[in-house]
Amino acid sequence: MPREPGRHRSTSGPGQPPAPARPQPAPASSHHASHARRSSPLRLVWIYPDLLSTYGDRGNLLVLERRARLRGLDVEPVLVNSDQPVPRQGDIYLMGGGEDLPQVLAARRLRQDGGLAAAAQGSVVFAVCAGYQLLGSEFGGEEGQPVPGLGILDIRSGRGERRGVGEILAEVDPALGVPRLSGFENHQGVTQIGPGARPLARVSVGVGNGDGTEGAYAGRVLGTYLHGPALVRNPGLADLLLSWAAGPLPPLDPAAEEWTTRLRDQRLAAVPG
Numbered sequence: 414m415p416r417e418p419g420r421h422r423s424t425s426g427p428g429q430p431p432a433p434a435r436p437q438p439a440p441a442s443s444h445h446a447s448h449a450r451r452s453s454p455l456r457l458v459w460i461y462p463d464l465l466s467t468y469g470d471r472g473n474l475l476v477l478e479r480r481a482r483l484r485g486l487d488v489e490p491v492l493v494n495s496d497q498p499v500p501r502q503g504d505i506y507l508m509g510g511g512e513d514l515p516q517v518l519a520a521r522r523l524r525q526d527g528g529l530a531a532a533a534q535g536s537v538v539f540a541v542c543a544g545y546q547l548l549g550s551e552f553g554g555e556e557g558q559p560v561p562g563l564g565i566l567d568i569r570s571g572r573g574e575r576r577g578v579g580e581i582l583a584e585v586d587p588a589l590g591v592p593r594l595s596g597f598e599n600h601q602g603v604t605q606i607g608p609g610a611r612p613l614a615r616v617s618v619g620v621g622n623g624d625g626t627e628g629a630y631a632g633r634v635l636g637t638y639l640h641g642p643a644l645v646r647n648p649g650l651a652d653l654l655l656s657w658a659a660g661p662l663p664p665l666d667p668a669a670e671e672w673t674t675r676l677r678d679q680r681l682a683a684v685p686g
């Protein structure tokens with residue numbers, strides 16, 4: 414697994430005994446105003462980069478890190494491989510996309526571990542595609558067989574007739590105050606949302622859950638079929654997750670948003686919806 418020593422910490426290295434990461438003391442305040450509401454770093458826990466990271470999912474972590482730091486928040490990224498315990502004291506948990514077999518393996522390990530289900534009681538969870546599906550009660554395995562998920566989000570997935578591949582545009586539930594979503598999807602799974610969750614968005618281009626809706630959320634647990642990675646193209650969604658974890662955020666200086674805005678405009682122009 415690629416690592417950036419000194420920035421991203423894994424809870425243990427290969428061959429070492431698993432050791433849950435400990436919060437680091439907050440460094441002295443920088444030129445950014447420190448965020449009044451936090452005395453400890455915002456812990457961003459990326460779950461299973463070794464199994465669930467087929468679509469540049471690290472980009473979601475990088476975007477959260479950057480947008481938090483630009484608000485003066487101290488951030489501690491924690492990478493948890495599939496042979497390591499999931500720490501329970503994270504603020505935002507991230508899970509990415511994956512192929513069918515790694516997804517089944519990830520679900521099995523996460524069920525045995527129990528850490529994510531425990532953390533989801535109070536923390537923010539953001540999950541993409543395979544990660545999204547495995548938050549639910551079940552999903553379709555490599556032969557389409559039902560595989561038990563984590564039961565954290567009231568969704569149920571199975572295998573659809575055709576893969577949904579391509580650009581996706583979706584209008585977000587107005588209750589969330591996030592601009593339209595732009596992303597790329599590549600999945601066979603279709604997802605039904607139960608009464609305990611709400612659709613994240615309505616699809617205007619693409620497949621999403623397969624019934625005209627896209628993604629789902631309940632409380633501070635949110636899943637989506639969007640890759641891209643989703644938060645790179647959708648900074649409003651990144652800020653929603655950050656605000657769920659850290660409280661209201663000041664807007665960013667437009668100069669800091671230049672590349673984000675360019676990418677987003679370019680993708681939206683390429684996919685007229």
Ligand code: GLN
Nearest residue numbers: 510511542543600601602
């Ligand atoms: N294996 C799952 C599916 O095909 C998820 C794929 C993905 O994460 N892109 O539905």
